[in-house]
Amino acid sequence: MQIKKGTYRLEKRGLNFNLSDELNFNNSANCFYLRGGNGFGKTSFLEKIIIPALKENKVPYLYIGQDIRTQLYTLRSLLAVQGIKVFDHDEVELLKLWINHSRSATVFILDEFDKYFPDHGFIFDWSNAFIRTYIMVTHLGYGQSEAVAAKYRTCNVKFDLIDFDGHIRNISIKKE
Amino acid sequence: MVVLKLGIILVLILSFFWLFVFGPFYDHIATQLVVLIGVIGWNMLRFSLRETISLLKFCFPFVFTLFLFGLIFHFTRLLGRQDWLEDTFIKCIVFPSSLVFLKVLLSYITYLDILNLPISMKKRVDLITIKSAFSKGEKILRRFSWYLNTYSGLESGSNIKYRLKKYACLMIALYLYLYEEIENSNRLLRNRYQHLHEANK
Secondary structure (H helix, E strand, O other): OEEOOEEEEEHHHOEEEEEOOOEEOOOOOEEEEEEEOOOOOHHHHHHHHHHHHHHHOOOOEEEEOOOHHHHHHHHHHHHHHOOOOOOOOOHHHHHHHHHHOOOOOOEEEEEOHHHHOOOOHHHHHHHOOOOOEEEEEOOOOHHHOHHHHOOOEEEEEEEEEEEEOOOOEEEEEEEO | OHHHHHHHHHHHHHHHHHHHHOOOOOOOHHHHHHHHHHHHHHHHHHOOHHHHHHHHHHHHHHHHHHHHHHHHHHHOOHHHOOOHHHHHHHHHHHHHHHHHHHHHHHOOOOHHHHHOOOOOHHHHHHHHHHHHHHHHHHHHHHHHHHHHHOOHHHHOOOHHHHHHHHHHHHHHHHHHHHHHHHHHHHHHHHHHHHHHHHHHO
8 A cells, every 4th residue: 555645635723744755555564754943734634534545445554543441431332342351451551452353464553652652562562463654743852762673674654744835735755 | 601502402401302202203214313403403503524523433343232122122023022123223213312412412511511510610610521521532532433343353253243343342441541631630620620729829
């Protein structure tokens, strides 16, 4: 599955992305780090461009959003409906259960997960047996994402603001 | 003034239920349809088209289930009744219209109204907590639904099975959220009030 280079407009969110390089999620053992300032549309790009493309191509994926505290309610209810006991599980145990029950996924998307769990390496330990591609939005420095670097080829994708006319922000997205 | 405002709202709610839910216009299908269209229009003016569509989508599974049971009762001629279909149809209109009516009318009660009520602070805090939790709950539903759409684990089986499981998840998540939210907000409000009270002393 790939996101072709070109222009992607999200008018409701006031964003206009100019993707200079194709993002190819077909190769295995890749980890894409999406970096850029606040308000540059990283989450919107994930939720409105990447995730719909994964759905359209029927690529099974896991997504942990930036508002993980909100998402945890849905994870708890999802596991409960699937007949898994979750009553006395804390959030980390809940995530582990969910990941263990989602072994058909090949892509794992994490939006600023490291903000909530600075020791986020555990997420790779639990999932690297079946995940081929990680896509991570991060604000961490380049050298600080070592948890995955040893096993996966790293690809940094940079979001930069080109201009803002008061309504639309033009954002360039480039591989580094 | 606030007592008068809340009194009018209460009278309107009671009148609505007396006239259209339990009273003389219950089985007037044309009137019920006009009321439904009216309250949907009111909701659109008060909030937005998007919010109204999302509210109707929320009602849909309940209305659908109601209709399904009505259909089963009709074909099995439950209790020998012949009017199951007509009665179900009315209920399918009354349920969303009363829900939307309540929601719109209650939205006119502000936090300031609650603070100005001549009741104890404990009761005010409880009312504020409930109002805050439900307005947050309403906003969070869309996000819950979005997350549930990303879980491929739900998608096994038929489309109906998927939708039923999704709505079950949505209800459980909302219940868990409201439960925690009410508890946390209540604790926070009481704590702040207590400190303010002590500081004023």
